[in-house]
Amino acid sequence: MSYQLWYWPEIPGRGEFVRLFLEAAELDYDDVAREQGADALVEDLHARQGMRPFAPPYLIDGDVVIGQTALILLYLSDREGLGSGDLATDLKLMQLQMDISDLVEEVHATHHPIAPGLYYADQMDAAFEKAHDFRENRLPKxxxxxxxxxAGNGGPFMLGEQWSHVDTSLFQLLEGLDYAFPNLMAHLQGSFPNLEALQGTIPDIEGVAAYLASERRLEFNENGIFRHYEELDQA
Amino acid sequence: MSYQLWYWPEIPGRGEFVRLFLEAAELDYDDVAREQGADALVEDLHARQGMRPFAPPYLIDGDVVIGQTALILLYLSDREGLGSGDLATDLKLMQLQMDISDLVEEVHATHHPIAPGLYYADQMDAAFEKAHDFRENRLPKxxxxxxxxxAGNGGPFMLGEQWSHVDTSLFQLLEGLDYAFPNLMAHLQGSFPNLEALQGTIPDIEGVAAYLASERRLEFNENGIFRHYEELDQA
Structure with missing residues (x-):
């Protein structure tokens, strides 16, 4: 039985971290809202009761129904035997995946620092200040x-020769940063050699290569998390 | 051997979610920076290499060293046999714990919407707008x-009669909200009966009762996550 992934159909967003892992591992999945539309997603989520996902993305696998990008990736990695095989190391990987989620939220806040429900145009002044701090302090950190x-394991991946969910997510993060902040990222070139090597290596994974060449791969756009607004990208 | 918890010694903050669970479960732990000071915490964290915690709190248990509040709680709960005993349900609990972490971050952003490294006084205008959206939209959601x-399991806890890490964290969250937003929370009284019942029940857990009565329990203050600024709490 294939996995069911529910996420907004028109943006890469947080769902793309799950899609990329599923594709890298060549796992079967239905990207349900891309077949049935965003209304079907809203309807499905609202019909769920009790301990349900707070927001997309969420994954369904039999009686498992879970939200939170990092948790979905932990679950898939564990279920498919794609972890390190060592609990202490798997926990470190999960922590790093959660660190990535925190950074993704900070990226979102660069263009929506006041309210996720308001337009960018209605919070541009605060966004300008927020993006400044992001570029100067938060992102470098x-x-x-x-x-x-x-650096700890000799690269190119977090575990050395074997890729994990953290590596595909770091690739997606770096691709998004290149899209949203091209000036800044050009300015930082050479500063993070291990990340650059990783970003160059992930597309060599067979499943990733096939995915990136397919129509399933969504392009970044200004409705998603990683948005390019020139005024927020002053290197 | 007892657990080592590293967190800032002067604030409840994110560390309190871990402390409260440890105390509720009556587990042995060293709250290291409360014995050795904040400088020791900074030194310990910076001396760590490779896949290390991004920020406090972090937990050490033999060769396990992990950050991220929700992950620490998942680890402790699993290791001590305090989960539901069912994988699908444990995953839902972890997702809820991560939802709580997201909300805690949004609470922090009400007073620090622009930059975590700047003072509140330097971002008050944006904070005023951010807190408005938090009160009107985000918190109720x-x-x-x-x-x-x-509501799903008949209460008072997430699993019914048996408390879990989600319940102690919801208690801490509600206590923090009562401290930071007393007018708002008074206004919302009666709207969330299951949460109110939970908040009233958690102090009956023996370990929690002993903890709340002890000097180990830190009071909320304006250096932490939950801060009371009158101008951000207009119901």
Missing amino acids: YLIHFDNAL | YLIHFDNAL
Whole structure:
């Protein structure tokens, strides 16, 4: 039986971290809202009771129904035997995946610092200030953290020769940052050699290569998490 | 051997979610920075290499060293046999714990919407707007989510009669909200009956009762996550 992934059909967003892992591992899945539309997603989520996902993405696998990107990736990795085989190491990987989620939320806040429900145009002044702090302080702090983590095992991946869910997510993160902040990322080139090597290596994974060449891969756009607004990207 | 918890010694903050669970379960732990000071915490964290915690709190248990509040709680709960005993349900609990972490981050952003490294006084205008959206939109959406989740099993806890890490965290969250937003929370009284019942029941857990009466329990203050600023609490 294949996995069911529910996420907004028109943006890469947080769902793309799950899609990319599923594709890298060549797992069968239905990207349900891309077949049935966003209304079907809203309807499905609202019909769920009790301990339900707070927001997309969420994954269904038999009686397992879970939200939270990092948790979905932990579940898939564990179920498919794609972890490190060592609990202490798997926990470190999960922590890094959650660190990535935190950074993704900070990326979102660069263009929506006041209210996720308001338009960017209605919070541009605060966004300008927020993006400044992101570029100067927050992003470098996170990139050093991830680059140092990669350095520990000799690369190219977090575990060395074997890729994990953290590596595909770091690739997606870096692709998104290149799209949203091209000036900044050009300015930072050479500063995070382990991350750059990782970003160059992930597309060599067979499943990833096939995915990136397919129509299933969604392009970044200004409705998603990673948005390019020139005024927020002053290197 | 007892657990080592590293967190800032002067605030409840994110560390309190871990402390409260440890105390509720009556587990032995060293709250290391409360014995050795904040400098020791900074030194310990910076001396760690490779896949290390991004920020406090972090937990050490033999060769396990992990950050991220929700992950620490998942680890402790699993290791001590305090989960539901069912994988699909344990995953839902972890998702809810991660939802709580997301909300805690949104609480922090009400007073630090622009930059975590700047003072509140330097971002008050944006904070005023951010807190408005938090009170009107974000907080009610989360509280409905958690109240509905509690309703599923007949209460008072997420699993019914048996408390879990989600319940102690919801208690801490509600206590923090009562401290930071007393007018708002008074205004919302009666709207979330399952959460109110939970908040009233958690102090009956023997370990929690002893903890709340001890000097180990830190009071909320304006250096932590849950801060009371009158201008951000207009019901």
